[in-house]
Amino acid sequence: MRLRHIEVFNAVMLTGSVSAAARLINVTQPAVSRTLQHAEIQLGFALFQRVRGRLTPTAEAQTLYPHIERLFAQLDEVQRLASSLKSGRSSQDELRVLTVLALSYEVFPRAIRLFREKYPEVAVVHEALHSPQIVSSLVLQEADVGYVFSAISHPALSHEQIGERRVMCVVPKGLLGARHLKSGVLTFAQLADLPVIGLDSRDPLGVTLGHLLREGNPGIKPVMTVQTYHVALALAHHGVGVALVEGCTAASADRSKVDVLALEPAIPVTIKALRPTARPNSLVSRAFTRCMTQALQQIA
Secondary structure, three states: OOHHHHHHHHHHHHOHHHHHHHHHOOOOOHHHHHHHHHHHHHHOOOOOEOOOOOEEEEEHHHHHHHHHHHHHHHHHHHHHHHHHHHHOOOOEEEEEEEHHHHHOOOOOHHHHHHHHHHOOOEEEEEEEEEEHHHHHHHHOOOOEEEEEEEEOOOOOOOEEEEEEEEEEEEEEEOOOOOHHHOOOEEHHHOOOOEEEEOOOOOOHHHHHHHHHHHHHHHHHHOOOOOOOOOHHHHHHOOOOOOOEEEEEEHHHOOOEEEEEEEEOOOOOEEEEEEEOOOOOHHHHHHHHHHHHHHHHOOOO
């Protein structure tokens, strides 16, 4: 299929009719019909059948469509990248910063305070995203710098480790006796007797914890699974179960409602700064990374 065939096919799939597809892509109805017919001739099978005045996709068209959707998503990324390159956001007056959600509550605000003391004239635009979204946005050069936990390496991004934390157990008050609290640690064996809140298997820390729970500690059965660390923390605050989170999130814990203990054996969590290699590492970007490093040290 040619790109024009794909564009018309996508328009008809989205709208369900030739006339609506023509309006969507700003061409005439005969042009849509001709292009669709030419595509079917080249493919050797029908893409649509007319049922009660509407075009209904055939089984073959439905099989093709997910691949067409992915292609349009990639084309959209190309357009976004082109727009970013055209804007040439190299100004020292604005800094676009991305962080994972867990770094947006305690670490990022501290870093902003430190940064604004030295660069009050720089406007910082912040967005909290999941790690894959941060990687995608940086590859597309939509931001200057991103901060994540244990990111998967990408050839278009540079990586700099700015800190390390460990997994902590946030335990609702009353679940542990004085002896456990005095030790300051919880083992996997001890967790087997407690309700545990699991993390999404798509999360880097969730992957690590899930593997450990399955392989080495099958007695631990999470009572539920959540997508973000702060949801796990909130559930611990409400007494639902033990939240296994990294140290930055644990720093936000309300000690009147929960106890915070280290997990043993220790599971390290690295914090990394990511930058697009195709763009210069600006003065303000380097300065903000230093502020993030200092903020991490403040809540060590």
